[in-house]
Amino acid sequence: MQLPYINQDIVDEAKKMKVEDVLDILDLDDEKRNKLFRNLSESQVAEVAQACNQFPSINMEYKVNKSKDGKTVTIPVVLERDGDLGVIDKTAGFVPVYAKYYPGEKEESWWLVAGMKDSLVAIRRVTINKAQVKAKLQFRLPEKPGKYTYTLCLMSDSFMGADHEYEVEVAV
Structure with missing residues (x-):
């Protein structure tokens, strides 16, 4: 996933959640999405969301x-x-x-x-x-x-x- 602020910790957590791509991130409920991005600031999460929303x-x-x-x-x-x-x-x-x-x-x-x-x-x-x-x-x-x-x-x-x-x- 070429998204902003995605590091190895987030990738490892995503694998545990069976999140493989942007569509999987978009399909996550709020609780799981918050857990996945718990180490990011609000503005960083907003940047990730903006990049995900560009997915066609x-x-x-x-x-x-x-x-x-x-x-x-x-x-x-x-x-x-x-x-x-x-x-x-x-x-x-x-x-x-x-x-x-x-x-x-x-x-x-x-x-x-x-x-x-x-x-x-x-x-x-x-x-x-x-x-x-x-x-x-x-x-x-x-x-x-x-x-x-x-x-x-x-x-x-x-x-x-x-x-x-x-x-x-x-x-x-």
Whole structure:
């Protein structure tokens, strides 16, 4: 967890509580959260809370559209950001990320990726800087007839545990 003021004592206590990521911290009841951060000041706890509240909640919907000739697939994707859009830097148009060891201000970025076994078939960088963002991936299908399973992923370059992964079947 790259959060402010998290030291080995807090990590050890978090393990005892089975807290593994930011979402687990957010789900803690007040008593357990107070116990976890008992050695931090009020202002330090407020900084931890602010960093945790920047953790994104992204809903992803997609559809699989085969071309009429059956040679390509287009996957339109709708990404919806839940929660407070106040985390977006209005002047810069991006979501800043708490990244203590990054040598400047870190911008949140996402990657839409489609792949099959050991091959990447499509990739696209996406910035989710408003309530809803639309994107699409397109790729060629194999020539050999059959049923193919692709993995569709939304991957964050900034947040562990925020990724989405779906299996998509396409018949050729």
